Amino acid sequence: MARKPKNIFVQGAISSEKIATSIQHHSEKTSIGGHSIFLGQVRADQIDGSTVKAIEYTCYEExxxxxxxxxxEDIFQKYDLTCMHIYHSLGEVKTGEICLFVFTSSKHRRPAMDACDELVERIKKELPVWGKEILESSKESWKVNR
Known part of the structure:
Protein backbone atom coordinates (compact mmCIF):
# COMPACT_ATOMS: atom_id res chain seq x y z
CA MET A 1 0.00 0.00 0.00
CA ALA A 2 1.39 3.41 -0.99
CA ARG A 3 2.06 5.89 1.78
CA LYS A 4 0.16 9.17 1.72
CA PRO A 5 1.57 12.64 2.45
CA LYS A 6 1.31 13.58 6.13
CA ASN A 7 0.12 17.03 7.15
CA ILE A 8 3.26 18.81 8.33
CA PHE A 9 1.62 22.19 8.88
CA VAL A 10 0.84 23.84 12.21
CA GLN A 11 -1.17 27.05 12.49
CA GLY A 12 0.98 29.71 14.16
CA ALA A 13 4.11 29.02 16.19
CA ILE A 14 5.19 25.49 17.08
CA SER A 15 4.78 25.23 20.84
CA SER A 16 7.39 23.91 23.24
CA GLU A 17 4.73 21.45 24.44
CA LYS A 18 4.42 19.99 20.90
CA ILE A 19 8.19 19.63 20.70
CA ALA A 20 8.48 18.04 24.16
CA THR A 21 5.59 15.64 23.51
CA SER A 22 7.08 14.55 20.21
CA ILE A 23 10.42 13.81 21.87
CA GLN A 24 8.78 12.03 24.82
CA HIS A 25 6.80 9.71 22.51
CA HIS A 26 10.10 8.26 21.30
CA SER A 27 11.29 7.13 24.76
CA GLU A 28 9.39 3.86 24.29
CA LYS A 29 11.19 3.10 21.02
CA THR A 30 14.21 1.42 22.60
CA SER A 31 15.96 0.55 19.31
CA ILE A 32 16.70 4.26 18.79
CA GLY A 33 20.18 5.35 19.84
CA GLY A 34 20.28 8.89 18.44
CA HIS A 35 18.02 11.81 17.66
CA SER A 36 18.82 14.99 15.80
CA ILE A 37 16.61 18.03 16.16
CA PHE A 38 16.51 21.32 14.30
CA LEU A 39 14.41 24.23 15.51
CA GLY A 40 13.99 27.21 13.18
CA GLN A 41 13.21 30.45 14.98
CA VAL A 42 11.99 33.76 13.55
CA ARG A 43 14.74 36.40 13.79
CA ALA A 44 14.32 40.12 14.40
CA ASP A 45 16.25 41.06 11.24
CA GLN A 46 16.71 44.69 10.19
CA ILE A 47 15.25 45.57 6.79
CA ASP A 48 15.42 49.13 5.46
CA GLY A 49 15.87 50.49 9.00
CA SER A 50 12.91 48.58 10.47
CA THR A 51 12.88 45.44 12.60
CA VAL A 52 11.03 42.26 11.65
CA LYS A 53 8.35 41.60 14.27
CA ALA A 54 6.79 38.49 12.68
CA ILE A 55 6.65 36.35 9.55
CA GLU A 56 3.39 35.31 7.94
CA TYR A 57 3.84 31.92 6.24
CA THR A 58 1.63 30.84 3.34
CA CYS A 59 1.64 28.03 0.82
CA TYR A 60 -0.40 26.08 -1.64
CA GLU A 61 -0.92 23.19 0.78
CA GLU A 62 -1.57 20.34 -1.66
CA GLU A 73 10.79 9.51 0.91
CA ASP A 74 14.17 10.49 -0.58
CA ILE A 75 15.69 10.94 2.89
CA PHE A 76 14.26 7.64 4.15
CA GLN A 77 15.80 5.91 1.10
CA LYS A 78 19.21 7.49 1.68
CA TYR A 79 19.57 7.11 5.47
CA ASP A 80 18.88 4.27 7.89
CA LEU A 81 16.27 6.10 9.98
CA THR A 82 13.78 4.87 12.53
CA CYS A 83 11.62 8.02 12.53
CA MET A 84 11.35 11.41 10.86
CA HIS A 85 9.05 14.29 11.72
CA ILE A 86 8.62 17.66 10.04
CA TYR A 87 6.44 20.49 11.36
CA HIS A 88 6.27 23.86 9.59
CA SER A 89 4.23 26.87 10.64
CA LEU A 90 1.58 28.56 8.56
CA GLY A 91 0.11 31.91 9.49
CA GLU A 92 1.80 34.49 11.69
CA VAL A 93 4.82 33.59 13.83
CA LYS A 94 6.36 36.31 16.01
CA THR A 95 10.09 36.87 16.44
CA GLY A 96 11.56 34.46 18.95
CA GLU A 97 8.95 31.79 18.18
CA ILE A 98 9.60 28.44 16.49
CA CYS A 99 8.46 28.08 12.86
CA LEU A 100 10.20 24.83 11.82
CA PHE A 101 10.74 21.62 13.81
CA VAL A 102 12.64 18.77 12.17
CA PHE A 103 13.27 15.59 14.17
CA THR A 104 15.13 12.49 12.91
CA SER A 105 15.90 9.28 14.80
CA SER A 106 18.08 6.27 14.06
CA LYS A 107 19.87 3.36 15.70
CA HIS A 108 23.11 5.37 15.70
CA ARG A 109 23.67 9.15 15.85
CA ARG A 110 25.39 9.80 12.49
CA PRO A 111 22.46 8.85 10.20
CA ALA A 112 20.07 10.95 12.34
CA MET A 113 22.42 13.95 12.25
CA ASP A 114 23.20 13.75 8.52
CA ALA A 115 19.56 13.17 7.59
CA CYS A 116 18.37 16.10 9.73
CA ASP A 117 20.90 18.45 8.15
CA GLU A 118 20.00 17.42 4.60
CA LEU A 119 16.29 17.52 5.37
CA VAL A 120 16.47 21.11 6.65
CA GLU A 121 18.48 22.22 3.61
CA ARG A 122 16.01 20.62 1.20
CA ILE A 123 12.99 22.06 3.03
CA LYS A 124 14.46 25.56 2.84
CA LYS A 125 15.38 25.16 -0.84
CA GLU A 126 12.49 23.09 -2.27
CA LEU A 127 9.36 23.40 -0.15
CA PRO A 128 6.92 25.90 -1.70
CA VAL A 129 6.27 27.90 1.47
CA TRP A 130 6.53 31.68 1.40
CA GLY A 131 7.14 34.06 4.27
CA LYS A 132 6.04 37.67 4.38
CA GLU A 133 8.13 39.60 6.91
CA ILE A 134 6.01 42.01 8.94
CA LEU A 135 8.06 45.00 10.05
CA GLU A 136 7.62 47.29 13.04
CA SER A 137 7.21 50.16 10.56
CA SER A 138 4.01 48.43 9.31
CA LYS A 139 5.74 47.67 6.01
CA GLU A 140 5.88 44.14 4.62
CA SER A 141 8.61 42.36 2.70
CA TRP A 142 8.68 38.90 1.09
CA LYS A 143 11.36 36.82 2.81
CA VAL A 144 14.31 35.54 0.81
CA ASN A 145 15.94 32.37 2.21
CA ARG A 146 19.66 32.80 2.70
Whole structure:
Protein backbone atom coordinates (compact mmCIF):
# COMPACT_ATOMS: atom_id res chain seq x y z
CA MET A 1 0.00 0.00 0.00
CA ALA A 2 1.39 3.41 -0.99
CA ARG A 3 2.06 5.89 1.78
CA LYS A 4 0.16 9.17 1.72
CA PRO A 5 1.57 12.64 2.45
CA LYS A 6 1.31 13.58 6.13
CA ASN A 7 0.12 17.03 7.15
CA ILE A 8 3.26 18.81 8.33
CA PHE A 9 1.62 22.19 8.88
CA VAL A 10 0.84 23.84 12.21
CA GLN A 11 -1.17 27.05 12.49
CA GLY A 12 0.98 29.71 14.16
CA ALA A 13 4.11 29.02 16.19
CA ILE A 14 5.19 25.49 17.08
CA SER A 15 4.78 25.23 20.84
CA SER A 16 7.39 23.91 23.24
CA GLU A 17 4.73 21.45 24.44
CA LYS A 18 4.42 19.99 20.90
CA ILE A 19 8.19 19.63 20.70
CA ALA A 20 8.48 18.04 24.16
CA THR A 21 5.59 15.64 23.51
CA SER A 22 7.08 14.55 20.21
CA ILE A 23 10.42 13.81 21.87
CA GLN A 24 8.78 12.03 24.82
CA HIS A 25 6.80 9.71 22.51
CA HIS A 26 10.10 8.26 21.30
CA SER A 27 11.29 7.13 24.76
CA GLU A 28 9.39 3.86 24.29
CA LYS A 29 11.19 3.10 21.02
CA THR A 30 14.21 1.42 22.60
CA SER A 31 15.96 0.55 19.31
CA ILE A 32 16.70 4.26 18.79
CA GLY A 33 20.18 5.35 19.84
CA GLY A 34 20.28 8.89 18.44
CA HIS A 35 18.02 11.81 17.66
CA SER A 36 18.82 14.99 15.80
CA ILE A 37 16.61 18.03 16.16
CA PHE A 38 16.51 21.32 14.30
CA LEU A 39 14.41 24.23 15.51
CA GLY A 40 13.99 27.21 13.18
CA GLN A 41 13.21 30.45 14.98
CA VAL A 42 11.99 33.76 13.55
CA ARG A 43 14.74 36.40 13.79
CA ALA A 44 14.32 40.12 14.40
CA ASP A 45 16.25 41.06 11.24
CA GLN A 46 16.71 44.69 10.19
CA ILE A 47 15.25 45.57 6.79
CA ASP A 48 15.42 49.13 5.46
CA GLY A 49 15.87 50.49 9.00
CA SER A 50 12.91 48.58 10.47
CA THR A 51 12.88 45.44 12.60
CA VAL A 52 11.03 42.26 11.65
CA LYS A 53 8.35 41.60 14.27
CA ALA A 54 6.79 38.49 12.68
CA ILE A 55 6.65 36.35 9.55
CA GLU A 56 3.39 35.31 7.94
CA TYR A 57 3.84 31.92 6.24
CA THR A 58 1.63 30.84 3.34
CA CYS A 59 1.64 28.03 0.82
CA TYR A 60 -0.40 26.08 -1.64
CA GLU A 61 -0.92 23.19 0.78
CA GLU A 62 -1.57 20.34 -1.66
CA UNK A 63 1.61 21.11 -3.62
CA UNK A 64 3.68 21.71 -0.47
CA UNK A 65 2.51 18.48 1.18
CA UNK A 66 3.35 16.50 -1.95
CA UNK A 67 6.84 18.04 -2.11
CA UNK A 68 7.40 17.38 1.61
CA UNK A 69 6.35 13.76 1.03
CA UNK A 70 8.84 13.41 -1.84
CA UNK A 71 11.64 14.89 0.27
CA UNK A 72 10.78 12.57 3.19
CA GLU A 73 10.79 9.51 0.91
CA ASP A 74 14.17 10.49 -0.58
CA ILE A 75 15.69 10.94 2.89
CA PHE A 76 14.26 7.64 4.15
CA GLN A 77 15.80 5.91 1.10
CA LYS A 78 19.21 7.49 1.68
CA TYR A 79 19.57 7.11 5.47
CA ASP A 80 18.88 4.27 7.89
CA LEU A 81 16.27 6.10 9.98
CA THR A 82 13.78 4.87 12.53
CA CYS A 83 11.62 8.02 12.53
CA MET A 84 11.35 11.41 10.86
CA HIS A 85 9.05 14.29 11.72
CA ILE A 86 8.62 17.66 10.04
CA TYR A 87 6.44 20.49 11.36
CA HIS A 88 6.27 23.86 9.59
CA SER A 89 4.23 26.87 10.64
CA LEU A 90 1.58 28.56 8.56
CA GLY A 91 0.11 31.91 9.49
CA GLU A 92 1.80 34.49 11.69
CA VAL A 93 4.82 33.59 13.83
CA LYS A 94 6.36 36.31 16.01
CA THR A 95 10.09 36.87 16.44
CA GLY A 96 11.56 34.46 18.95
CA GLU A 97 8.95 31.79 18.18
CA ILE A 98 9.60 28.44 16.49
CA CYS A 99 8.46 28.08 12.86
CA LEU A 100 10.20 24.83 11.82
CA PHE A 101 10.74 21.62 13.81
CA VAL A 102 12.64 18.77 12.17
CA PHE A 103 13.27 15.59 14.17
CA THR A 104 15.13 12.49 12.91
CA SER A 105 15.90 9.28 14.80
CA SER A 106 18.08 6.27 14.06
CA LYS A 107 19.87 3.36 15.70
CA HIS A 108 23.11 5.37 15.70
CA ARG A 109 23.67 9.15 15.85
CA ARG A 110 25.39 9.80 12.49
CA PRO A 111 22.46 8.85 10.20
CA ALA A 112 20.07 10.95 12.34
CA MET A 113 22.42 13.95 12.25
CA ASP A 114 23.20 13.75 8.52
CA ALA A 115 19.56 13.17 7.59
CA CYS A 116 18.37 16.10 9.73
CA ASP A 117 20.90 18.45 8.15
CA GLU A 118 20.00 17.42 4.60
CA LEU A 119 16.29 17.52 5.37
CA VAL A 120 16.47 21.11 6.65
CA GLU A 121 18.48 22.22 3.61
CA ARG A 122 16.01 20.62 1.20
CA ILE A 123 12.99 22.06 3.03
CA LYS A 124 14.46 25.56 2.84
CA LYS A 125 15.38 25.16 -0.84
CA GLU A 126 12.49 23.09 -2.27
CA LEU A 127 9.36 23.40 -0.15
CA PRO A 128 6.92 25.90 -1.70
CA VAL A 129 6.27 27.90 1.47
CA TRP A 130 6.53 31.68 1.40
CA GLY A 131 7.14 34.06 4.27
CA LYS A 132 6.04 37.67 4.38
CA GLU A 133 8.13 39.60 6.91
CA ILE A 134 6.01 42.01 8.94
CA LEU A 135 8.06 45.00 10.05
CA GLU A 136 7.62 47.29 13.04
CA SER A 137 7.21 50.16 10.56
CA SER A 138 4.01 48.43 9.31
CA LYS A 139 5.74 47.67 6.01
CA GLU A 140 5.88 44.14 4.62
CA SER A 141 8.61 42.36 2.70
CA TRP A 142 8.68 38.90 1.09
CA LYS A 143 11.36 36.82 2.81
CA VAL A 144 14.31 35.54 0.81
CA ASN A 145 15.94 32.37 2.21
CA ARG A 146 19.66 32.80 2.70
Missing amino acids: MALQKAFEIR
